[in-house]
Amino acid sequence: MPDASEQEFVEYFSARLPMLQRLAYSLCGDGDEADDLVQEAATRLFQRWSRASRADHIDAYVRAVVVRLFLDSRRKGWWRIRLFAAPPDARHAEDGGVEDRTVLRAALAQVPPRQRAVLVLRFLHDLPVDEVARTMGCSAGTVKSQTAHGLAAMRRLLDGADLVETTKGAAR
Numbered sequence: 287m288p289d290a291s292e293q294e295f296v297e298y299f300s301a302r303l304p305m306l307q308r309l310a311y312s313l314c315g316d317g318d319e320a321d322d323l324v325q326e327a328a329t330r331l332f333q334r335w336s337r338a339s340r341a342d343h344i345d346a347y348v349r350a351v352v353v354r355l356f357l358d359s360r361r362k363g364w365w366r367i368r369l370f371a372a373p374p375d376a377r378h379a380e381d382g383g384v385e386d387r388t389v390l391r392a393a394l395a396q397v398p399p400r401q402r403a404v405l406v407l408r409f410l411h412d413l414p415v416d417e418v419a420r421t422m423g424c425s426a427g428t429v430k431s432q433t434a435h436g437l438a439a440m441r442r443l444l445d446g447a448d449l450v451e452t453t454k455g456a457a458r
Contacts, residue, residue, distance in 0.1 A: 295335045299328055302345065306352055312406040313356045315395045323359070327351045349411075350421040353403050357422075360399040393443040401436030404429055 306327060310320035330351055331338055341347045394402055400422070407418045408429075415433075419426045 291335060291339070294339065295332055298339075298344070299331065302348060305345075306348065309349060309352055309406070309411060310356070312410045313353065313403060314359075315391050319359075323352055323355050326355050330355075346417060346421060349407075350423070353407070353421055354423070357399055357403060389444070390440075393440055396443055397436050397439045401432050401439060404432040405436045405440070408433055 303324070306324050307320060310323040310327075311317060314320055314323065327348060331348060338344060338347055394405065397405065403422060404418060407413045407421060408415070413421070415426045415429050419429045422429065
């Protein structure tokens with residue numbers, strides 16, 4: 287890759303890094319795994335930069351790479367391997383909004399990966415159905431049905447959960 291193209295890649299990816307980290311974290315719920323997803327996406331994008339940089343919607347292309355890497359990781363199951371017996375102690379804040387987000391994030395983690403990807407893209411990243419379909423490589427009807435199934439699963443999981451502030455609207 288020539289130096290000018292390499293510099294162009296670095297500038298593009300540096301500008302999109304926060305968005306990609308939010309997307310990856312929203313999908314997997316784990317900071318380290320999110321970093322791994324973003325790093326793998328960067329590697330793949332760098333390898334294909336000459337072709338990818340000419341794409342009409344490069345942000346959509348990169349989002350699709352992250353989502354597909356997430357879904358592939360769930361099929362492969364490497365995330366089930368534990369290096370430690372227990373996770374490190376988590377610090378809890380007193381803010382009720384944090385508790386709500388924690389409950390929602392825990393419920394989202396229990397939703398099947400494709401449904402989780404659809405919910406994250408539709409509601410946390412506010413993408414329209416057609417763009418989610420392109421990102422995931424499926425039809426708009428599949429996105430709609432996965433959304434319905436994912437929301438139903440979230441409702442079942444949250445039915446017994448005691449959210450601290452239910453009147454403030456959707457927690458993000």
